């Protein structure tokens with residue numbers, strides 16, 4: 001992707017609880033819905049000379065929970081490119097990690113890719129690479145990782161919090177460090193627009209650990225979201241400098 005100067009960054013979060021620490025830290029203004037009737041919420045503000053917007057997927061009209069997963073994430077990304085036109089799109093959120101690849105609770109990965117899908121099974125030759133993706137959408141991520149003392153990683157996305165044997169086989173083949181439910185969907189949209197995108201993911205649960213994912217997720221969501229907002233703020237200050 002072209003290295004354009006970054007004057008405007010948009011952060012896309014799936015869940016409100018992931019985003020709130022940063023919204024408070026940066027004292028962003030609540031701008032309401034980004035594009036009614038869609039549920040995405042919009043907040044804006046500045047970090048020094050950098051314009052910063054936060055978009056959160058919002059809460060589901062029918063079920064009243066956060067709109068996690070790929071289709072709200074893709075629609076949010078499209079709305080962001082269409083309406084906000086950032087120089088850099090950052091998907092910030094939590095993810096499952098892997099002990100066997102150095103993962104631990106609260107660890108933060110910053111990556112420009114590759115972003116894969118692990119739950120799209122289309123065994124028709126030309127569609128297999130399409131199904132798995134593997135987009136890389138930033139050349140700058142490695143330098144930011146070094147400056148901020150974070151780690152680069154491979155992110156793999158799917159629409160389930162758990163992981164079946166087929167998902168596990170792909171995640172192993174991709175050597176993924178972070179398992180989430182949005183990044184690859186956002187990456188596909190960024191690739192259509194030929195715009196840079198990175199992900200910053202804090203680990204809430206260890207997929208290959210001994211505790212059930214959903215229990216670990218709930219226990220660690222706030223700690224991980226604090227670590228996430230701290231890392232994201234440091235990144236924004238670096239971009240603003």
Ligand code: SAH
Nearest residue numbers: 014068094095096160161179180181182213
């Ligand atoms: N149980 C939670 C819902 C969490 S869903 C609740 O009660 O609110 C998981 C969200 O966090 C998704 O947006 C996803 O991107 C991320 N996530 C964290 N850990 C994950 C994992 N192990 N697998 C997939 N997504 C994960």
